[in-house]
Amino acid sequence: MSNPAPSDAHFLELAIEQARIGWEEGGVPIGAALVHNGEVLAVGRNRRVQMNSAIRHGETDCIEQAGRLPASVYRNSVLYTTLSPCYMCAGTARLYEIPRIVVGENRSFEVSEGWLRSAGLQVDVVDDAECVALMERMLAERPSVWLEDIGEEA
Numbered sequence: 001m002s003n004p005a006p007s008d009a010h011f012l013e014l015a016i017e018q019a020r021i022g023w024e025e026g027g028v029p030i031g032a033a034l035v036h037n038g039e040v041l042a043v044g045r046n047r048r049v050q051m052n053s054a055i056r057h058g059e060t061d062c063i064e065q066a067g068r069l070p071a072s073v074y075r076n077s078v079l080y081t082t083l084s085p086c087y088m089c090a091g092t093a094r095l096y097e098i099p100r101i102v103v104g105e106n107r108s109f110e111v112s113e114g115w116l117r118s119a120g121l122q123v124d125v126v127d128d129a130e131c132v133a134l135m136e137r138m139l140a141e142r143p144s145v146w147l148e149d150i151g152e153e154a
């Protein structure tokens with residue numbers, strides 16, 4: 001657990017807002033924000049259910065919303081996400097060499113942090129109580145949708 005700077009708390013809150021919207025839409029409550037030099041390039045949320053998509057996780061939706069960007073922009077950006085990234089999302093961050101990921105929580109799910117760190121990415125886990133609560137409700141009320149999210153079956 002690390003103490004986030006005030007700006008980290010602000011940008012993580014944008015991701016949490018997205019997660020709340022996703023839950024209200026009937027989806028998976030995971031949100032993300034992509035921030036370049038303190039400027040929000042995009043926010044996004046898991047929209048697999050909403051868009052009948054196989055790949056719209058919180059982070060990938062956010063990065064897709066930002067559109068095509070020069071490599072140098074990714075390399076000076078921070079990705080905020082409410083939940084520790086899966087390999088698909090971690091792979092996207094690693095591909096574009098996004099140097100830092102701020103993770104809301106990793107109690108509910110964690111597979112990629114060691115892999116990201118081994119590639120030189122900085123991963124800071126905030127352990128935010130609301131992020132934990134969002135996923136606890138997800139796991140309790142929509143467990144099969146969550147398992148589908150991570151490529152598993154009930």
Ligand SMILES: [Zn+2]
Pocket residue numbers: 057058059060085086087088089090
């Ligand atoms: Zn993912």
